[in-house]
Structure formats: C-alpha cells, structure tokens
Amino acid sequence: DQQVKQNSPSLSVQEGRISILNCDYTNSMFDYFLWYKKYPAEGPTFLISISSIKDKNEDGRFTVFLNKSAKHLSLHIVPSQPGDSAVYFCAASGVYDYKLSFGAGTTVTVRA
C-alpha cells in the first residue's frame, strides 16, 4: 500500500503560469519530504526538500508547502518554463530512516 500518493498523473500548464503539484502521505512518522525531477533517459534529480518543523521552503522558482495536519504537501513552480517539462516525484522519510518512499509521479508539460 503506497504511503505517498500523487493523485494527478499529469499536469499541463502554459509557459509563464504557475504549476501546482500535490502529494499526500499516510504515515504520520514521516518528517522529511523531498521533490525530485526526472527527464526521460535520466535518473531522478533532487529538486527541493522540507522538514516537518517548517511549513514552507523556497528555492528560486520552486516552493514547497507542507500541511502536517492534513498530511499534504505541494510544489509550486512560478513561473513555469519549457525546461520544467518532466516527471516530478514526491518522496518522504522518517526520522533517521534514510529510506525514501516515493509517489507515482506527476508528468508536467509546459506549453509555449
């Protein structure tokens, strides 16, 4: 049973607009959350992370929001660019767990 869920398999957004990717988790022991980006024929690369003591973390155009009570996190990409077209994976781990549980991924397509 997947403990990390990305319920939207795909997202299409116009260049310059905001992309919002959502992720839900079921394990209350998770306390560290990450987003990875994957291009075809490449391995996933780390994008941004957030620990449970925060509710927001920003890195340039990327912001991750965490709502612990709802067991929900989201990734905002503003503004979206064509190079952002990729598969995005949400991942989570527990304290000192050092293993990541991944969601199924969301394919983002940025339209010109």
Add this chain to the structure above:
Amino acid sequence: DADVTQTPRNRITKTGKRIMLECSQTKGHDRMYWYRQDPGLGLRLIYYSFDVKDINKGEISDGYSVSRQAQAKFSLSLESAIPNQTALYFCATSGSGNTIYFGEGSWLTVV
C-alpha cells in the same frame, strides 16, 4: 563522469536467465540503494545497504539479491528473471542526510 554509474544501461534477457546489474559510486557515500520504476507505481525500494556489512530488504525484494562488494560498489542480481521484472532500475546513494542521489538507470527487458 557520473557520480553514480550503472552498468549495463540497457539489457534484454530471456526468462529464467540470471542477470546482474552493477553500480559504482564516487561520492564516498556509505548508504546505497536499488529502486525500480514502473509506470503508475513510481519508485519502489528493492534493497538497501548502510555500510559494507549491512544489507536490508526493501518493499519488493522477492526475486532479487544484492551484494555490497565495497563501499563504492553495490550490485543487484535477478536469480531467474521473469517478464514482470521488466522495468527501469536505479541505483542510488546517500551521505549524511536524507537526500539520495540516483544513477542514470538501467533498462531491463525480460522476454
């Protein structure tokens, strides 16, 4: 050169054959992992190792085995390959934190 190198990058094998996927890293990390990616299922953990003498099963270890030959090397074996093991396999490493770093992946097709 990639920090996490996987060989082979692509392999087609027959049902019942033994196949090994190899991974080496230059990041100096103690922790190493094998994941597989399937459409609609994301990345699932097969095995992981936190140091040379430590091997642990992940969520989908049946039909797989691993060997940690050195700090930098972690290989995955399919003892008797079956078609539903057709997937994209990733080796990964991590250091002191929770972030893990992936190799470029190995496409395995079992016919």
